[in-house]
Amino acid sequence: MDSILKPRTAIETRDAIAWAAAEDTPLEIVGQGSKRDLGRPVQTAHILDLSDLAGVDVYEPAELVLTLKAGTPLSEVEKLVADQGQELSFEPMDYGPLLGREAGRGTIGGAFATNLSGPRRIKAGAFRDHVLGLEAVSGRGEIFNSGGRVVKNVTGYDLPRALCGSWGTLGVALSMTIKVNPRPExxxxxxxxxxxxxxxxxxxxxxxxxxxxxxxxxxxxxxxxxxxxxxxxxxxxxxxxxxxxxxxxxxxxxxxxxxxxxxxxxxxxxxxxxxDVLPFSGRTTPVWRVSVAPAASPAFVRKLRESMDIDVILDWSGGLVWLSCEDGLSHDTQIRRALSETGGGHATLVRADGATRVSVPVFEPQPSPLAALSRRLKDQFDPKGVLNPGRMVAGV
Structure with a gap:
């Protein structure tokens, strides 16, 4: 049975990761576990549960700035800003229904780790475009800060953008400052x-x-x-x-x-x-999230339909294809071949059983130079490989 470490403060979180690094003991990083079925399965003896590291530190509606801890439920954040006539303009999706889990269980830290966004991304960008400041712990067990609490700030490297979308493999977010916007009339x-x-x-x-x-x-x-x-x-x-x-x-x-x-x-x-891709919820068929050039999406879908029974939703003006494989097979080779033949892009396996997510590259395989750069980045932030090992790529 997995041992659960449940820190309540930034210092306790740092100490847990420092212990893991010293003992060469990998950790699976979770908030409320709403996204555990995304990415490759993580096999560890210990879980770092951040659900108690929650709460709002500073909310200044007049300044359109919100600072909060990583374990804060995303549903509470959305209600908080809505009560002030504001919104999270990156419109973070809720993966719960698509993955057969309860809706509204995600945390702001999980949204940051996966760089969540929704249909408004074509206008407002994704999560990483709204992060102003970040406090996090590296895999070395060191707390670091980047950015600040104002809309305009320049403080060296843009670490929030580097960590946003890294799936908890480079560092563990403790708290973050994000910008909010007025809700449209x-x-x-x-x-x-x-x-x-x-x-x-x-x-x-x-x-x-x-x-x-x-x-x-x-x-x-x-x-x-x-x-x-x-x-x-x-x-x-x-x-x-x-x-x-x-x-x-x-x-x-x-x-x-x-x-x-x-x-x-x-x-x-x-x-x-x-x-939330609700037309595909309530099923168990494999689902892919495919990014393509908008004008290329009809040709990509048409190519797949020559040999597969699929259901699709085209978002982002065609630039995002949600793809359900109706026969229950993953078809990773066919999907990535069709993608290459119709202009290229990125295909991510979102919904599948654990065995499939181990055997199939869940994320788009990187070219060798980019993979080497990613490995060097991992070595800098998490040299012992204790943070979500193998979540994105086997052995990393």
Whole structure:
């Protein structure tokens, strides 16, 4: 049975990691465990549970700045800022439903470790674009700080960007300062039905290239509820501005048919479903997250359909393909070959059983020079290899 280390302070966390480094004892790093089924399985005798390292240190709504500890539940953070009429603009997805777990169990530290984002990434960026400052512990058992608590600061190397998305393999976040933004007054979604994938992505790309200031652009070949395809374009801002930009899209995309409109509540529900990939929840089929050039996604999907039964959701104007393998096989070789033949990109295996995640490269294999650079970075931050060993790459 795994031994659980549960620090309550930054010093206790540092001491636990320093002990692990001294004893050459690897640790699996978890918050509330909502993402343990992501990445390669980690085999360790000890778990470092950060769920007690929680709470808000500083929240200054007028300054749009929030400092909090890594174990703070993400759902509590979202409610806190929503009560002040603000939001996390990177719109972090909740992997719980997709992985067959309870929704709302993620922590801000887990979101940082995986660089979470949602449909608004095409406009607002991902988590790493919103981190101002970071306090963390390296695999050496040393506490370090980077950045600060103001929107504009330059303090040497941008360590938060390096650690954000490293899946807890370089350091353990203790606390972070992030910027928040005012929540938009109004939201509307422009809806076109019945378009093919090629037409849908074409319409999305036209909208993205327009003056409409699109904050969400997705195409669902089977719709959200298994009906006709839906091409969805989100507009946010002041009510009059949203109405004006909606009319701009009506004119620009008139050749694709008459649009429907979803206003604030219905629009919010729709984009939540897209953010959390809810059409693929309640299943056990392997799911891939594939990043491609937006215009290349229809060709990539078409290539796969020549030999596979797949279900897809196209987000980020086609640049993000959520792919479900309906026959229950992972098809990693076929997927990465099709990706290479249609312009390249990155494929990450998101949902699969443990045996598959051991045998298949979960993350896109890196070219040798980049892999060597990643190894040197790991050696600098975690020379004993005690932090989430093998989570991203076997033996690292």
């Amino acid at each position: 109004a939201t509307a979604t422009f809806v076109l039905e019945g378009l093919s994938e090629e037409q849908g992505v074409e319409a999305l790309c036209k909208a993205m290239g327009s003056s409409a200031e699109v904050s969400g652009a997705a195409h669902l070949p089977r719709g959200l509820e298994g009906g006709p395809s839906q091409t969805l374009i989100r507009l946010e801002g002041f009510g009059t501005s949203v109405d004006y930009r909606f009319k701009t899209l009506e004119s620009l995309l008139s050749s694709y048919g008459k649009p429907g409109r979803l206003d604030t509540d219905a629009s919010g529900t729709t984009w939540l479903a897209i953010r």
